[in-house]
Amino acid sequence: MNDLLNDSILNFLSRKESPEDIQKLREWLDADPAHREQLKQWLNVWDMAETLDNTEKYQPEDAYQRFIYRLEQDASLKADTSKIHQSKKSYLSTLLRIAAVFIISFSLGTISHIYYSKSPAKATTYVENIIPLGSKSEIKLPDGSIVWLNAGSKLRYPTDYGKTSRDIFLEGEGYFKVAKQTDKPFTVHTAMMKVRALGTEFNVKAYPDERVAETMLINGKVVIDKGDKPSTIEKSVELKPGQKFSVAAYMDSKPEEETDLQQEILTAPVIKQLPAVVANAEVSWKERNWRIEREELQSLAVKLERRYDVKIQVDDLLKNYRYSGTLKDESLEQVLTAMQLSSPILFEVKGKNVQIYVDLKKMK
DSSP states (O other), rough: OOHHHHHHHHHTTTTTHHHHHHHHHHHHHHHHHOOOHHHHHHHHHHHHHHHHHHOOOOOOOHHHHHHHHHHOHHHTTTTOOOOOOOOGGHHHHHHHHHOOOOEEEHHHHHHHHEEEOOSSSSSEEEEEEETTTTTOEEETTTTTTTEOTTTOOOEEEEETTTOEEEEEEEEEEEEEEEOOOTTSSSEEEEESSEESSSSSSSEEEEEETTTEEEEEEEEEEEEEOOOOOOOOSSEEEEEOOOOEEEEEEEOSSSOOOOOHHHHHHHHOOEEEEEHHHHHHTTTTGSSSSSSEEEEEEEHHHHHHHHHHHOEEOOGGGGGEEEEEEEEESSSSSHHHHHHHHTTEEEEETTTEEEEEEEOOOHHH
8 A cells, every 4th residue: 555545534534524535545445355354454553553552452253343333234335444554653653542443434425434532431433424515325233223414514422332322423514214113212412402302304404614514304292402502492392294493503603694494482482383295395305306495595505515525605686596306416517597588697617616696687
């Protein structure tokens, strides 16, 4: 393995990876099927580096068995098990203070880690799934629950998930189909809220860069409580099927403008009963046919950004235009061209930057 690939691995471990780093790793993984034996070598390297750092002894065989379990759950899972140059030893020791071991895998556009979180009371290993922009992924949890993750999302859970509890941690958007276990409630933790369920289907949207966090119940029952960050949730809220709960998200800085929904929930959370057609459209992002139902361009643009991994600027005069329709495998240019048929817009695409502006001829 060459130094460029080694550097890409180190960049990934330290969360400084570029798209080029990820591409190099994927190409290398596709070229070499001998993952399992290499995985043991990889874990041994981390074990030696951890010993050099005088940290708590890490058992690579345990991590290997956990990985094999996940590998059998998804036969397409690919693991990067390469060795790191010994000249990188001091750098690895520094990284080990943050994480004793990462197991990198790339499956259907998903980046997964298994990492080791230390605290004075207890050390916990987590599985983390990262969904790049322009992708989405379906994940089966050890208890049989299924999670669909939207673009730009992160999901993590302890490697002992399901033994005594079922706690997962979400940044972004996920649709959850929960396996029923009466004695072990299923809890989704986000910055603004905790969503508890037994056996049910629901959608949680909690992107860290958005002003609103939402939970929508499809069937069953969920209970929502306050999360770790400041919020206006004062007591537990139980949702009924078809209801959507929205709460203002805590952000360090306030944007220049708020949407109507954001202004509405700045003082208190909002619960709305959605028509079935709207509720189904809001969770259709996980399906091949993504249905849009009277969506404002201002919020639709954000979803298109994640779906196509672009940046979109919208003229202020166009932000309140609403759109309905169904998207399948269309390119972004095809989507924007279709939108021109029902609204006075022009667009310009330059690489990953998109400008949507007013067509003055149609405004007359």
